[in-house]
Amino acid sequence: MAHLYVAVLVAIVIALLAVAIHRTYLVKTKVDYLVAGRSLPALVLVLTLLTSWIGAGSLFAGAENAYLNGFAALWQPAGGWLGLLLIYFIAPRARKFAQFTLPDLLEARYNQAARVLGTIAILFAFTAITSYQFRGGGDVLHLIFPQTVSSNLGTYIIAAFVIVTTAMAGMSSVAYMDVAIGTLVTVICIIAVPMLYAKAGGWTGLHAALPPQYFEVFGNYRLGPHHAVEPASMGFVRAMEFFVPTLLLMLGNQVMYQKFFSARSEKDARISVVGWTLGTLVLETLIVAIAVFGRALYPAGEVARAPREIIPYTARHALPALMGALLLGAVFAKVISTASNYLFSPATNLVNDIFVRYLAPEASNQRVLIVSRLAVVLLGCWALYQAIYAQSILAKMLYAYTIYSAALTPVVLAAFYSKRVTAWGAVAAISAGTVVTLAWDSAHIKAMMHLPPFLAQRDAIFPALFASLGAMIVVSALTPKPASAQLAQFAD
Numbered sequence: 059m060a061h062l063y064v065a066v067l068v069a070i071v072i073a074l075l076a077v078a079i080h081r082t083y084l085v086k087t088k089v090d091y092l093v094a095g096r097s098l099p100a101l102v103l104v105l106t107l108l109t110s111w112i113g114a115g116s117l118f119a120g121a122e123n124a125y126l127n128g129f130a131a132l133w134q135p136a137g138g139w140l141g142l143l144l145i146y147f148i149a150p151r152a153r154k155f156a157q158f159t160l161p162d163l164l165e166a167r168y169n170q171a172a173r174v175l176g177t178i179a180i181l182f183a184f185t186a187i188t189s190y191q192f193r194g195g196g197d198v199l200h201l202i203f204p205q206t207v208s209s210n211l212g213t214y215i216i217a218a219f220v221i222v223t224t225a226m227a228g229m230s231s232v233a234y235m236d237v238a239i240g241t242l243v244t245v246i247c248i249i250a251v252p253m254l255y256a257k258a259g260g261w262t263g264l265h266a267a268l269p270p271q272y273f274e275v276f277g278n279y280r281l282g283p284h285h286a287v288e289p290a291s292m293g294f295v296r297a298m299e300f301f302v303p304t305l306l307l308m309l310g311n312q313v314m315y316q317k318f319f320s321a322r323s324e325k326d327a328r329i330s331v332v333g334w335t336l337g338t339l340v341l342e343t344l345i346v347a348i349a350v351f352g353r354a355l356y357p358a359g360e361v362a363r364a365p366r367e368i369i370p371y372t373a374r375h376a377l378p379a380l381m382g383a384l385l386l387g388a389v390f391a392k393v394i395s396t397a398s399n400y401l402f403s404p405a406t407n408l409v410n411d412i413f414v415r416y417l418a419p420e421a422s423n424q425r426v427l428i429v430s431r432l433a434v435v436l437l438g439c440w441a442l443y444q445a446i447y448a449q450s451i452l453a454k455m456l457y458a459y460t461i462y463s464a465a466l467t468p469v470v471l472a473a474f475y476s477k478r479v480t481a482w483g484a485v486a487a488i489s490a491g492t493v494v495t496l497a498w499d500s501a502h503i504k505a506m507m508h509l510p511p512f513l514a515q516r517d518a519i520f521p522a523l524f525a526s527l528g529a530m531i532v533v534s535a536l537t538p539k540p541a542s543a544q545l546a547q548f549a550d
Contacts (some may be wrong), residue, residue, distance in 0.1 A: 062379050063202045066387040073238060074223060074394065099322050105240035106338040107400075110313050111138065112243075113396020114192070115187070116345050117389050118366040119455040123292045123300065124349035125365035128272025131349070134300040135342035137482040142306030142335040146328065148309075148474060160312040160470065161411040167473040167544055168481040173415070175488040177407045179465040180312055182492070184404040185437055186458035189444035192217045192398030198390045201370050213445050220397040221438035224405075225431040239395045244337065247344040249378060249424040250385050254351040257376055267354035295536035298519045302458035306523070310467030312404045348372060366451045401441060405433040456517055457495070464491030464522035468530055479544055483534030491526035498522065 116135065124131035162178065165173035196213030207215070258264055263274070276297050308314070321327040352372035356362070361371045373385035409430045414421060421429070444454075465488045472479040498518035 066383040100326040100329040104333035107334040109240035110399035121349035122366040133297040137301040137304030168484040183462035187400040188441035193447035195393040225434040306463030306467040310470040384489040408433040461495040486533040487530035490529040495520040
């Protein structure tokens with residue numbers, strides 16, 4: 059059976075390398091590398107958006123959430139679903155703007171300070187997201203080769219592969235790799251879910267194997283310090299701590315805006331959101347279901363100590379050999395795809411928003427391509443460093459989502475929908491959201507503030523978001539209104 063798993067992984071790796079090598083020969087200019095020549099049709103956009111959104115955050119952090127809280131874990135992807143309904147109206151505006159990165163938008167609507175601070179926030183958030191993709195991929199390789207590949211060694215292997223393939227062809231490579239991966243993952247999950255449902259004994263078997271709280275709207279179980287399931291309350295506030303960061307990340311996600319900037323037309327951008335919405339609803343629900351079914355089948359043992367691994371563990375032990383190999387291979391490919399997207403995105407920031415904007419505005423296409431590939435390598439190494447020291451993928455995910463959601467999403471939405479938010483209001487919002495998120499996650503700073511326990515135990519999302527919005531509103535009220543020329547680019 060081990061040979062089957064190896065064969066599937068080798069086939070996936072060869073296919074992804076072939077796509078990357080082929081697309082590399084088509085990359086000639088900065089536009090080709092950063093936004094795929096602005097040539098992506100709606101179908102390619104659907105699959106690359108779906109694949110970049112659903113990665114280790116869903117397959118490991120979301121699965122860990124489902125293992126601990128049951129179907130209440132759907133609050134996490136539900137934030138993205140609401141965000142997608144709103145994005146339908148944003149997509150054509152983004153394509154009309156047609157730049158390279160989100161900080162391009164921030165400077166056009168606000169000022170250079172907003173661009174630089176936005177770049178810094180993106181680097182923190184996206185390298186963190188890339189890091190737990192590396193960790194998730196390392197876990198998959200360890201499950202397949204438990205005697206020869208440790209989780210850390212697997213993380214190094216995944217990181218090396220992602221860095222090389224992403225550096226080769228940029229957005230063109232990322233987008234067309236996503237087409238194959240998105241199709242594979244969706245088909246395999248649709249087939250696997252009914253098989254696991256039957257193995258778990260259907261609805262009756264699930265109710266017999268799982269606590270009743272796993273079927274409640276907010277759930278109320280978690281893993282205790284000794285890895286035993288014990289009562290605890292998820293509650294409405296905790297559910298919102300999953301829902302709100304996902305919603306805000308979706309609305310302000312630079313990866314998404316870069317895909318819209320890469321679209322062939324405004325019409326393709328809008329159509330792609332419809333397909334993306336349907337695909338995300340189906341696939342996120344299937345992922346949570348697989349994790350809950352896995353919890354019913356494997357309530358204790360090795361996976362209870364590392365619940366983030368429930369989906370690959372279930373694929374390895376609960377499905378027929380071929381099906382299990384395909385699902386595990388799909389998880390492996392999905393992690394690679396999302397890592398490529400979130401590694402490539404901040405690399406474009408370093409190149410477009412720092413190197414070209416301030417250091418070498420007249421750089422040739424060849425020089426920009428060289429620097430772009432070097433940026434991918436450097437950021438990949440930084441993400442790898444974070445991955446080695448990340449213990450909880452779920453905690454790392456919430457940190458990354460929060461810093462992005464609080465610092466950037468409010469000012470991005472204001473760029474499209476507010477005529478009163480000023481440049482310095484945006485700068486204050488980005489600064490406040492970033493600083494509060496970083497400070498809130500520091501135990502030392504929390505101790506200095508003498509916060510009451512019920513507040514100190516909360517995640518950073520609401521304090522950081524309130525600080526960001528408050529700063530944006532107050533500073534905008536105290537500074538002159540934006541010039542009409544700045545607003546004109548974002549009008550309907």
